[in-house]
Amino acid sequence: MSTLNTAVAQEMDKSDEAELPAGESRPAETVIEEGATVGAPYADDPKFKLRDVEVFYGEDRAIKNISLDIARNEVIAFIGPSGCGKSTFLRCLNRMNDSIDICRVKGSLQLDDQDLYDPKRDVVELRARVGMVFQKPNPFPKSIYDNVAYGPRIHGLANRKSDLDDIVESSLRKAGLWEEVKDRLDATATGMSGGQQQRLCIARAIAVSPEVVLMDEPCSALDPIATAKVEELIAELSESYTIVIVTHSMQQAARVSHRTAYFHLGHLVEVNDTNKVFTSPEHELTESYITGRFG
Numbered sequence: 001m002s003t004l005n006t007a008v009a010q011e012m013d014k015s016d017e018a019e020l021p022a023g024e025s026r027p028a029e030t031v032i033e034e035g036a037t038v039g040a041p042y043a044d045d046p047k048f049k050l051r052d053v054e055v056f057y058g059e060d061r062a063i064k065n066i067s068l069d070i071a072r073n074e075v076i077a078f079i080g081p082s083g084c085g086k087s088t089f090l091r092c093l094n095r096m097n098d099s100i101d102i103c104r105v106k107g108s109l110q111l112d113d114q115d116l117y118d119p120k121r122d123v124v125e126l127r128a129r130v131g132m133v134f135q136k137p138n139p140f141p142k143s144i145y146d147n148v149a150y151g152p153r154i155h156g157l158a159n160r161k162s163d164l165d166d167i168v169e170s171s172l173r174k175a176g177l178w179e180e181v182k183d184r185l186d187a188t189a190t191g192m193s194g195g196q197q198q199r200l201c202i203a204r205a206i207a208v209s210p211e212v213v214l215m216d217e218p219c220s221a222l223d224p225i226a227t228a229k230v231e232e233l234i235a236e237l238s239e240s241y242t243i244v245i246v247t248h249s250m251q252q253a254a255r256v257s258h259r260t261a262y263f264h265l266g267h268l269v270e271v272n273d274t275n276k277v278f279t280s281p282e283h284e285l286t287e288s289y290i291t292g293r294f295g
């Protein structure tokens, strides 16, 4: 077990040892049954169909037999204590784990009914369809224009300069950044504020017209104003894209997502409509987490 997971387990042990107020009984012992996710993990018309997924780092099993559908055009939030496997599971969805030598992914993972891990699959094309925005904004040390034009150029999406200009403008507009940067498209992106850089990275991700955007704690380095802008953007993007967002902010999960998935020590404990997760969670561990008993 990793240090992080050990810390979480110790935290839970501590809260179990705590004195209970007179008259209150201790809840029945919490058991996580492998693969037995409670709630509504499946969808009628899934964009991703994920079955019996396990992820290993060397000998360590970081993801334990998870099955989940991600519906078309839904926003699903992944929540859970640090080290529970949210980023690992997210990275399976566009094969970002491929670049980690010791990482092995098992199970059946399908995107639009096609095997994501088919060795014949073009991973560059996959990552254009399933884009990713990271925790720390990572613009290229290029101009604002070139950052957004990068993907369309390598994927040959624009034949003429005017087509490329259109893609750059519309992506920046969708990312809520056009008005702020339209007069300095040649300025270097690394000179922008953190919130602007993050919206630029979102513009860069959507410039190739992805079908899915994966976001791993996209607001954790942003102030509340920049966070609000990114959240508005997620709401707008959800009209045309499938969005998977990892967040440590339960308020954020509640504000932006349709369904919420609660991870714990590599298990997927509960998936339900976001309202239900935050008002009447089915699993005891979900309840403990959202009421702040650990995490």
Ligand SMILES: Nc1ncnc2c1ncn2[C@@H]1O[C@H](COP(=O)(O)OP(=O)(O)OP(=O)(O)O)[C@@H](O)[C@H]1O
Pocket (backbone or CB within 6 Å): 002, 004, 005, 057, 062, 080, 081, 082, 083, 084, 085, 086, 087, 088, 089, 100
């Ligand atoms: N590159 C790696 N090599 C080895 N182990 C890893 C690697 N990345 C993650 N792990 C392990 O896999 C487990 C899940 O980690 P992961 O980063 O997916 O958790 P997380 O839920 O995203 O946590 P956080 O909220 O802190 O970002 C942890 O035990 C972690 O130590």
Ligand SMILES: [Mg+2]
Pocket (backbone or CB within 6 Å): 086, 087, 088, 216, 246
């Ligand atoms: Mg993470």
